């Protein structure tokens with residue numbers, strides 16, 4: 001079967017994957033784009049690693065799998081392309097470096113294994129992941145975060161068509177996680193390699209992913225562009241304290257006195273496309289937005305060294321949003337957006353909580369979700385169609 005007969009061509013990693021392991025069954029259809037970062041989120045035991053290993057050809061499964069035009073597995077338990085012919089860079093939770101080799105030895109080993117010309121050279125990868133001072137160190141002389149940077153560099157040097165990252169930050173403490181995330185953001189921004197990023201940490205998924213798959217007990221809960229998935233109430237209910245919409249913003253003003261910035265919400269209908277422009281570092285391809293983004297509502301955010309025009313990822317947790325019927329006066333909360341309620345859902349786990357989805361008046365394609373008490377909902381007589389004001393603390397917005 002050709003890929004085009006299987007599904008539409010917009011999504012390019014497509015498949016039906018079924019794996020049975022004792023009492024566990026993974027049964028999902030996937031439609032991942034072949035660019036940007038696809039986050040695979042689920043709690044422990046949801047089947048994330050099993051899915052990643054199936055895609056990599058490390059786990060036998062029933063079903064079919066296409067990577068763009070290439071068939072990686074035919075229907076059923078049909079012919080399957082061996083793992084080493086899939087050009088995959090795999091980064092494991094525990095780095096998995098060769099202990100007898102230095103960091104450079106690990107990287108050179110991968111470089112020799114590459115069957116095609118890598119889009120990134122040894123020197124570029126060393127620069128990209130700041131490995132210069134670590135090259136002569138053996139793994140035992142590297143911190144957890146440094147080992148992971150070497151592991152990512154090694155995966156890039158085998159000239160992968162796709163990078164699979166299985167909880168690469170799980171074994172690291174909070175500080176080391178914060179050290180590595182900017183490198184992953186840099187990879188995403190500067191290299192045109194699709195990445196599948198597995199994590200049970202929604203902060204990481206929200207920060208890096210463009211597209212997400214939510215897994216629960218081996219089944220697909222939701223899949224799609226991150227702003228669409230995170231603005232579904234059923235997903236909010238499932239994510240509980242992690243519930244919250246993710247959107248893109250563009251910094252329009254920096255207020256040094258306040259250590260804050262103002263960022264306009266970028267319309268979510270604007271999809272970034274990949275062009276062949278060279279990145280400033282000279283490494284390879286970069287992403288750009290072809291159409292001028294529409295800038296509507298503005299939010300105040302803490303300034304994390306942002307400059308004007310920088311695109312920032314914004315996450316507004318549902319528990320940090322409050323609702324009032326009138327425009328709040330004399331409030332300490334800086335972000336106040338008008339909107340109207342489009343959907344309300346009772347929380348099935350906690351009877352005191354209601355999830356309320358509000359469409360922002362000035363950006364009709366943008367939604368914010370608030371988790372409020374049933375008591376507040378009833379006292380304010382809120383229902384679908386009610387006009388409301390959203391209040392969002394700027395210190396609570398994650399950017």
Ligand SMILES: Nc1ncnc2c1ncn2[C@@H]1O[C@H](COP(=O)(O)OP(=O)(O)OP(=O)(O)O)[C@@H](O)[C@H]1O
Pocket residue numbers: 021022024042043044045046047048049050051200
């Ligand atoms: N070799 C195996 N034999 C039997 N069951 C297994 C095996 N490997 C994994 N499982 C089971 O399959 C299920 C899915 O495991 P998997 O590692 O894919 O989940 P996960 O979402 O990646 O979890 P985690 O976040 O804890 O790594 C779990 O219930 C696990 O116990």
